[in-house]
Every structure is written in structure tokens, then in C-alpha cells.
Amino acid sequence: MPEPKYQRIADDLLLQIDQGALRPGDRLPSEPELSEAYAASRNTVRLAIASLMNRGLVVPRQGLGTFVAEEIIPYTVRLSAEQGSQEGSQGGAYVSAVKMAGRNPEILRFVVEVQHAADDVAERLDIPAGESVVVRHAERLIDGQPWSMLTSYYPMDIASGTPLERAGHIAHGAIRLLAELGHEQISYRDEITARMPDLTEYNFFHLPGGVPIIAVDRTAYDAQRPIRFTRHIYPADRNRMAYDLGTLPDRYAGLPKQPPRPPGRPGSTQRAS
Amino acid sequence: MPEPKYQRIADDLLLQIDQGALRPGDRLPSEPELSEAYAASRNTVRLAIASLMNRGLVVPRQGLGTFVAEEIIPYTVRLSAEQGSQEGSQGGAYVSAVKMAGRNPEILRFVVEVQHAADDVAERLDIPAGESVVVRHAERLIDGQPWSMLTSYYPMDIASGTPLERAGHIAHGAIRLLAELGHEQISYRDEITARMPDLTEYNFFHLPGGVPIIAVDRTAYDAQRPIRFTRHIYPADRNRMAYDLGTLPDRYAGLPKQPPRPPGRPGSTQRAS
DNA sequence: CAGTGGTCTAGACCACTGC
DNA sequence: CAGTGGTCTAGACCACTGA
Secondary structure (H helix, E strand, O other): OOOOHHHHHHHHHHHHHHOOOOOOOOEOOOHHHHHHHOOOOHHHHHHHHHHHHOOOOEEEEOOOEEEEOOOOOOEEEEOOOEOOEOOOOOOHHHHHHHHHOOOOEEEEEEEEEEEEOOHHHHHHHOOOOOOEEEEEEEEEEEOOEEEEEEEEEEEHHHHOOOHHHOOOOOOOOHHHHHHHOOOOOOEEEEEEEEEOOEHHHHHHHOOOOOOOEEEEEEEEEOOOOEEEEEEEEEEOOOEEEEEEEEOOOHHHOOOOOOOOOOOOOOOOOOEOO | OOOOHHHHHHHHHHHHHHOOOOOOOOEOOOHHHHHHHOOOOHHHHHHHHHHHHOOOOEEEEOOOEEEEOOOOOOEEEEOOOEOOEOOOOOOHHHHHHHHHOOOOEEEEEEEEEEEEOOHHHHHHHOOOOOOEEEEEEEEEEEOOEEEEEEEEEEEHHHHOOOHHHOOOOOOOOHHHHHHHOOOOOOEEEEEEEEEOOEHHHHHHHOOOOOOOEEEEEEEEEOOOOEEEEEEEEEEOOOEEEEEEEEOOOHHHOOOOOOOOOOOOOOOOOOEOO
8 A cells, every 4th residue: 555545545635625615614524424434444534634733734623623724814024124223022022013914912921030050041142151151031922822832031230230030021122121221232133043932932832743943042242242132932824024135216215005915835835745 | 531532642743853852864663563552553653654744853764664864954044135246046146155055056957938928927017017028037046956936027118129038047147137227236125935835846746744845925116116026935844034134233134154043932842643 | 402513542554664 | 584663444432613
């Protein structure tokens, strides 16, 4: 048997989804129905469905059935700073950007603490591993939905004795505060990776199966040294990151309202089995 | 039973991996062994292992056993252009950048064709959907390993009658050629998303389970309009994207040689179940 | 209530690996 | 060859949902 039976079933369902016979929101045939239709045991049918779940194509709902995943309109996060208005982190920049997009931002579970720097944090801040750092953690919502988690790390010698090491919001944003402290942010490096979520992320974002997260690690510098390291975690199904480099022609400078369909390799909609 | 048995087994194995009792490359106990140890059926054990596979933590090898996934040192892709040396695509920029990192670049399956623009491509190029576009597709290797796939789309009126619509490499890179054609690239927008791989990507990259791909969609502009749209696909387990914005202090300007451990939420190594 | 997916068992045969 | 994971069956009981 060159093609396992469960894969044939999965391919068949996939085809129906791709061709539109099953549209987003539609219910799949129940497991007993599929079992009958393909002359397979229920376990085999479940294997097929599991492979679709792992790719985020279908979502099971207890007592109801299994449904083709709905398409989500991604929110575009602009990560390149316009001149003069550097992008903040916990600060007002996020709130105003989201409001401008006609959506409602909230901030949850704001936590401030002192930790020993892990290897990756220490390397970015150019301090010895294990050194104390001030950590500010926040969880953001948009329109009541969990949208991103972020954690900022400040070198102790910069944050110590400032509002940064105390809980609560920073009046005009952390970047402004850092500048007043003599550490004007003049550059940053972003490092972007993607992976499957860990348990915390999975729970916070209510992620369905088959949805990775995008991690944006931003190291901010003043003229001499790193002044802050921030890790943003975004669920990949409802976010996309954007960088504008150079000056775009005026009419293309805005962000698209209605983003086109999510990227795939055009001309082949087939998914991995 | 608040905790299903298969999840308890998965959590237990996860703990052993996190705590180092099982290190990368180690073989897990065989399924019959686990079945015995946890007083569970083999199917239940397999359920537990499947959940670890879906997160890319373990890799099964037929006839040998199931092994803890090896760590991979990611290659850092610098996506921000330095002034004066705009980043190319199929061109020499990639080859020289990789060589500079002491690795061996190759290009596979170079394909050039004319297609009708899909919605997303048409929107980026600001042309009507279905319009003809010149498509150039390439697959890249580094050190013999599949590393990225890229597809560039050119508006017909720009590429027509030029080397762009013919197969083969462009002498000094496509950007230089575009400039000579009167379309100097002065800016671009990158849009970054992540998702699970489709079948083509899965096969080309030899992806283990639980590894997403990163898609970088770059729209390049001259002073007036979009002149090219490029979609890069990178496997997320061996690549990270980097943007430098502003001028970094000299000693921090280079890319890190030995990247630190992959990002997670520091202080909690637990993964989703 | 009947129907759905979630969990679990106890078997079976196969293909592949290293010895 | 014996041991591994890959596939598959035919049952069972449960928790959850909507009517």
C-alpha cells in the first residue's frame, strides 16, 4: 500500500477544502460518517483529521463536529519606525497605532520584576549572563482578543532608580523616558523567528492547532550601547509584520486595509501531508 | 479524569527533555516500553508521542526509535539593505552574503515563466488581477541543504523584451538590470508571515513535523510605482530574519556568529500540550 | 435525548533497521 | 533475525452540545 488509507482520506478532504466543496465554517462529515464512507475504522478517520488539524485547516468542536477553519484578517504590525516618531513598546505608540486602525487596544497583566539575565538576553544587552535586569512584561488585546505578549529587558544601571523598575505605565513611553535619562534610542536591530507555541503562549492566545507564533526580538541602541531588549510574541494567524525601507511612493505608503489572501506558493494550493 | 493519560505521558517526556534527562539525539524508550511503564495501550503512547512530534521536539526514525530533536544553528538573513548596496534576490547579493558567512551557496531549479497574477500579487504590483506577469522562481541551498525558495513577479511592461523574461541568471543581479531599464529601486516594503508548510515546501525542505515556514513578501518600488514583488519562503528551524534600522554602534553592527538559544519566554520552558 | 468528538484498550500485520 | 515505528481494526465509555 503505497498510500496509507488515512492519508488518502486526508488528501480527499483537503481537495474538497481547496476546491471549495467545503468552505470555511462548514462542518465536515462526522467521524462515523467518514468511517462508513471510506470503509475505514474510526481511528483511521481520526488520524486523517488529525493531520488536517496539525496544519490548522480544520477545527474540532466537542459535541458539534469538525469545521473548516475560518479565514482571519491579519493585523499588520508596522515595525519600521517613521523618522521622528520612534515606535514604542508598552507605550503610547501601540495604543495610538491600533486606535488609528479603528480597533480597540487593551493591556493586560502588566508585570515588572528583576531577573537574572538568561544567555540570549545577556548577549543582546552585552552584559554578563546572570546579571540582574529589569523586566517589564505586558499582554495586549485588540478588540478583546489576545493579540501579543511582550517582555522588555533593561540593564540594571540604566533602569535602576527610575520609573522603569516600578510597576505602572510610563507617562510618555519608555523611549521618551530613556532619552530623558540620557539614552536616546538612535537605532535598533530586529531579529524575527517563528516556531510552534509553548504552553503559556498556547493558553494565552487560545491558539488552534497548526498555528505558529512569530517572535520579534528587538535590541535598541543609543549612540554607544544596547539600552533595551524586547521580545514580542505574536500569533501568526492574526498578525503580519511590515517593514518599509526607503521612501515609498506616496500612494503606496499606507498600509493595506483589506489584506489579500495569506501567502502560499501561487499556483499550488496543496498542503503537506 | 481531568488529565488525559496520553497528556500525562507527554508532559512526563517533555519534562525529561526540558530537564536534560533526555538530551538532543537521545532515543526515547520504545513504544512497548512506554506502554508498559505507564500502563497504557500502545495507541495511547503513540498519541503522547504524536503531540511531541507536532511541536518538533522529537523525531521518529523507522526501525530505529524516536529521538529527541537536535538543535539547529540558525542562519541569519539580513533583510535591511545597507546604504548603497541594495539587497538582491536571485542575484549576486545572496551568493556573496552566504560566502561571506563561510558557507556554500547553490541555486537549484531555476524556472522562468509567464503567469496570470493572483490577487495578492496583483495588489502588490498595483495591476489588475489576472494580468500577465513574468515569474522567476529559484530554490536555494546552503552547504547542500535546502534553505529557501523564492519567486519574483515582474509587471509585463517592465520585464517584456528584457533578460528578465528569459531563463538564466541576470549578470549583475536583477536590481542593477532594473535600474538600467530606468526603474531604480529606491524603496521596498517587506511583509512577514509564518504558517505551517504546504506540500511543496514540506517536500523541498525535508521539514520535520512542528516546523513552520517564514514567508517574506517584498514589494520593491522605484520613485513612482512597484517594479517587483518577491516572495521568499524560509524554513523557520534554520533561519532567522534580521533588520537593522538606524546606525548601530560600530561594535554591534556585525551579525552574531554563534546565535544564542532560540527565543522562548525566559523563565518558562514549558510547551503547549 | 441522540449525536458529536475525546479518550482508551487489545489486539493485528506491515516495512524498515541493524546485527 | 529481533526490535523498532507505521498502519489499521473493532470495539468501549466518556464529556459535551443542541434540541
